[in-house]
Amino acid sequence: MKSFLIIVVFLIHSMIVYTQGYINNREQYEKERKQIMDDEEALQAGADFNLTSKEAEVNRIFMGFKDKELTRGLRHEDQHTAALHFFKAKSMIEKGDVFLFLKMMPKGALLHVHDTAAVSSKWVIKNLTYMPGMLRCRTSANLNIFTFRKMRNKHGCSSSYYKVSEERDYAWYSSKYDQDLEKSINLRVAYPEMVYPNLKDVWNKFRNMFSTIGDAFSYLPAFRRYVWQMLTELYFDNVMYAEIRSSLKKLYDEKGKVYPKEFTAREYIDINNKFVKKYPDFLGVKIIFCGHRNDINRIRHSVKEFKQLHKDFPNFIIGYDIVGQEDKGLTLYSVLNVLDELPKTARLFFHGGETNWLGSIMDTNLLDAILLKTKRIGHGYALAKHPILMEMVKKNSIGLEVSPISNQVLNLVWDMRNHPAAIYLAEDIPMSITNDDPGFWDAEGLSYDFYYAIMSMAPNNAGLSLLKALVWHSIDYSILTSEEKEKGLNILSRRWDKFLTEVLNRWGKKPKK
Template identity: 30%
Template sequence: MNLLFIISILFCLFFSNIILLPLPFNQYAYMLAREQIRQHDRGVQAQNNLNSKEKVVNLYLELLQAKEYINTKNYFYPSRPIETELENIIKSSFYQFLTLLPKGGNLHIHEFQVLDRKLLLESIKNSPEYDLLYICDQNDCIKNKYHLRYYKDNVPSGWTKVKDSNWTISDIIKKTTLTGILNELKTPIYSTDTEGRWNVANQYGVFNFYDDLIRYNVTRFNYMKLVLDQALDENIQLLEFRRGFFGKLFYFDANGLRIPINESEELDLLLKFKQDYILKNPKFIDFIFLIYSTRQLSKEQIKIDINNLINLQRTYPDFIRGYDMVGEEDQGHTILFHSDSLMNAFNYSKTSNESFDLFFHAGETNWPENHLPSNYGDGVSTFENIYDALVLRTRRIGHGLSLAKRPDMYEYIRERQIAIEVCLASNQILGYVADLRSHPGIVYHRSGIPIVLASDDPGSFGYNQLTIDFYLATMAWGLNLADLKQFAWNSIQYSSLLDDRKTEGFRKWENQWNLFIDSSYTLACNQTFPNVIMNISDILPSYGPYDRSINVTLFGSGFEIAICKSIICKFGEKETNGIFLDINEIICPTPSIHNDLSTVPISIVINNETFQSGLNYKFVSSLSVIDD
């Protein structure tokens, strides 16, 4: 036989991911083959990386998740438009539990689109700024009706003082958040009409709502404190804000005139604010900025933006960490169109001592790769933004939905450890993925591509921070605690923090994680189940060798009563220690030596209470296994 052929066969056997399975010609071989696949799958899901306490908390999470499935199976929230189900999700006990989970960082958020608008408006209502707050409620006073601004005097026509009007905070939210607007439309927009949903958002000024309010220096820092406080309330410790350029901040002088604050002054104020906040809230890790331009801009303007950014980043290398291009990807210029200027940014990144990188929105589209949806006539499809983002060595990919169509690229992305920023709620409300059970993020995750869960524009959409996305992912994808822990870990590992800050970030997150595990472990172990009846419905295999131990799986329901309790498996009168696999499966190892060939009843004992299965296990003399 050809030597090269033999070597290639050996290479495949030793280095491929192929699972060699026995042929299932009998039940014993079937069980072995099935268990090999499951062990491989658990390895992919990282379940084996949980410690003993975490495994108990994972069972508790699984139990809460199962209850949520039962409660919502007829109107499963991740498969329905989020604008109709948002309130139901937030009220659920499973959502409330997930708020407690330390999530690490939120790495894909637009700074002025983060906060639940109700919180900001209530804050303004209880401040002196409420006397300055006006709403445009006429069609001709500004481009976007239902916009808010501050005025001290010289109020233009069409603007109404909110304090003296019939406007309530609830009314304003309905007119200015995408969930509120979609629910008020007389003619609904189809759940996959991406262009229609973007058009409504732009028509109503959804993404510009905060602009003027947050440019006022008093509201600016009140807003930032609310954002950070709310992040900590949802156990988020790191925020990477995408935002436009600095230098638009102002304050009112004694005559009511707006006096501008330049970009250096603004950044210095923000740095001081951050230092003070972390001093008062030591579990918070950091907030940093990725500066963006909108992709609709001309080549000349992008060139100017990048040159300005480079000059600013040299002065604030720990605070300004990267660059992106944003806006509706299908209706803006491609990365290739701006490649000359972006190469300048890339070249700078290689001389910045790892203080600056590129982070591109890319693949936020559901169009085929040969379709050219943009009106800008760039000559390449939106899909190809993925190519150019990779060429420019993007550190992370924002959204990356179209990557699902090119699994041949997964290995390249895995090898280079490029994380995908997955924003489920955003992708659904903007019409890219109607049913989140089909979202490609789970495929990326199971394929070994690092992903981080992020929230994009939650305030503009009508909710707050990141727990919504964790809820949707956990329910739609059937995630476990190991998955959620991995996402949180990824959010620090693939953040743009410098190495020393990253080490400190991991320490702070691990402290919070351990506290969460301890408290959740106590919750799990203190449960009572007065109305739950354990039922063992089947075992696999039902026979096995008498002269060595194998694992027998017990299937059934009501196993949650065994959480935090010892499990004894009985094969007749012989006992072994059981293993709680999940709320529907318990593993019972057979006795290592059984003296005779016999059939015995199987039962389990939990805290001295015996549960009969009504099923038998047979010890046999020999079993054959044939490899495929």
């Protein structure tokens, strides 16, 4: 319908006769000008969402907040949070009413997050590294490894193993020691343009952080605490459901016993069920199982693992993906024979287009993801350069999992106003807002990414209609069953109305005494 509307609008406006020189009919000019603006706005995401009178009043409040922050940025560029790098803008974002509004807002489903990087780095340091038995060692590349077991061959450590608790006791200031530890699992720096001047530098640090935290994450007592915290951070940021990328690491216990991935899946399910029982308006999580694109044998092995796990847990381990840096890894096209071994019941959720390249083997992942009938595309950053593929995504309702801060922190875009998602929103391309690896850049939950979506990528006049569309579409593009979606939408509607009431009570017009 929207494609048809574009054609009609073009034909109408192509018949407009413009005169050279002065404007002969100012009234006609103004009419045509307004018509074009209205038609363009009608194509945008959220245009189909009509606001109730209650929502209209809340939108008025929100637009007041938004206009205030955008005006401040217009007058003072060093305070223009919508244009600044997240590391420079974070503290200012948190002080504004827009962010507080977004924190309060129900956000529906989170459809793209990696479990080992999902939890606040501060929580990891203050909790996991204080657990009895935490060890630290260093590799020859000076990389910290956190673990609860001594396995030099596995960890690649060239140093001895040190008890973190003893190091902390010997330190002059335990807070300074913790800050230094946290730098091992957080990309945040004061001047990212100097510390990470190119993709290679930031991706090297990014990959290393997974190595730093990975073995500690696999320790059964730590895993249980971590996954509970992951769900807690999502729930209290008003996310009601998540589909999590995970390789389901083999877990080990205090005695060093290693458990198979089937055990990890059962642990996930058990934690999830307990959390949902405690918070019944949270729909829980499901797993998208992942292979890694740096080695075809690893991909082949992950496909084999997925087949068995999907067979054992078909309603929990719902799909398959291949993760890792696209610019350095194997393409989907190069592993087609391996992917052909996936069961027909598997749903695919491929990363694609997380690159700045055009016309290279890297951005062909978008093409092959579509041809392989992926349900969603992770990132899709490069899609805007491929008009035919963009039309295919729209025609087939393939949801884009857009992770604004991830794309910025990993050096694809600096000024978020230049993010291609602005085009996707303008043309109502299916998309949801996701957070990817928030724990690795000092974020928590999904509100920060929503901030950039509405403040940087959306038009200045976009408000609650667009926000509501992104929230509701996140449920549409999820792999919840029809019964689960119905339940989720009922919960979302109730929470949305409660949110509207809270906004009006807090910021609405007060009756005169």
